[in-house]
Amino acid sequence: MDTLLSLRVFAEVAEHKNFSAVAERLNISPAMTSKHVKHVEARVGARLLNRNSRNVSLTEAGAQYLLTIRPLLDGLAEAEAQLTSDRLSPRGTLRMSVPVWMSNPAFAKILTAYHQQNPHVTFDVDLSGRKINMVEEGVDLALRVAFKLDEGLIARKLAEVTFQLLAAPSFLDRFGRPETSADLNNAPMLAYSQVAADGRLKFGGEDGIDVKLRPILVSSNESILHQAAVAGMGFAMLPNWAAQDDVKDDRLEAVLPNVAWPKLHIQAIYADRSYLPAKVRSFLDFLAGSDGFPAVLK
Template identity: 60%
Template sequence: MDTLLSLHLLDAVAERKSFSAVADRFSLSPAMTSKHIQHIERQVGARLLNRNSRNVSLTEAGERYLAAVRPLLEGLAEAKAQVSHATLAPHGVLKASMPVWMANSAFARLIAVYRAENPKVTLDFDLSGRMVNLVEDGFDLALRVTMALGEGLIARKLSMVRFYLVASPEFLNQIGRPTTVTDLSGAPFLAYAPMANGGHIRFGEGADAVNINFRQIMQSENETLLLLAACEGMGFVFLPHWLVNDYITDGRLELVLPDTLCPTTPLYAIYPDRNYLPAKVRSFLDFLSGPNGFGVNQK
């Protein structure tokens, strides 16, 4: 039995959740399609699909197995396209992990443009904020502001992310608008939990370093909650420009000391090291790093 065909059938059944639909697509009988799946199950020594009269779903073993196999199938298709000098259209499910703050209108506009250009790609984005294992959890890539890499992963720099110090106009009207860094000493501060340091923040190095000792009144791992708390006048907060630009434009937040306090950090795409990136992954990375991607919203 053709094992490669069996793998393609397993992938298709898992995606469509139907033996009959996949059988029609591959011009096979449902019974033969089932035999191919059984062939793979015998090879791996585990049940990969749950089957009943109403639905089909992957078992836990099936999810792990397909997470490992799908990149190989995509790589084979990509290699075939390159050898034949053909252009393989991006297709399939693009599963990506991203920071919580990517849930903003500017990024939504970008992915709408990407999807219009690549209609055969289905987007599956996890913005839970958890640090996923790309391979074990079946992710194609992750967007991160850290370059910390696990084994078998590589990083591609996409853009720079600026962090603005912001506060609500009402809050600033009450306590006054800082004109120097020293004016921030003891001021109420909303801290991003993974970077919280008791309200103490240091920028720069050596003689040019700037120290701020805020009064930390709240911390959270969710940037959106920090944003909303700042809009309610609870205090100062550092947030990515992508998240706060619209709020600054419409007057709900104000920039504070932008010429002095505007740290930047690289945004990386992290993905498994493969000889051939699937077209869906390559097209998404090229789009984000291109002129219509992150570069259009750097202010």
């Protein structure tokens, strides 16, 4: 059997989780699709896929094997494309996971500018805010501020984002405008579950901020926290980038504006591979370049 084709079939089935769909996509029979996967499993001596009549999923060995062979298959595809093109150009679908708060005009502008320069790249963007398995779900790139780096992945710093404690003017009219950080103790907070689910804000060392607010809304979705802050529900720690228009138009007001609130890095998370597909490599470089995050985070 053609081992290279078998590897490609296995990778397609692993990412699409459907034998029939892959068979149609590759113009082979479902039975032959299954034979190719069994051929790969026989070569490596391990079960790579769990499959039944309804579901297909990667085993632990399968996830690790896919992580190893994907860059090899991507590199081979690009090498083949290079033989028929004067230069290697980014192409294909870039599957990406980004924080909910990046659903804003600034990030849309970045995507538009990149696509204008690279029209053969399309985007498939997940904004759910959930924790993802990049290998099993076939995600090329994740942008994160707060995260735990899984094994087999690497992170690249792209830009720095300042966070600010904000509240609606109507809420501050009722609650009062804090003059010191101590005034925030037991204040109602709209808390981001992955950073401050307990309402505690601590940063800056011994001379910094250490206060405990009272969470009244906890969520991993930054958008609901943002909208609840605008509605006057409580205090929220939001990235300046996402809230700058609300501050400008007086829908939100900076709280203790002279405090050095925390700055966090937007980082790109992707598979630890020595050869990145052109679509991923070029988009990473674009995000870090003058038309990317630096242009919108001024």
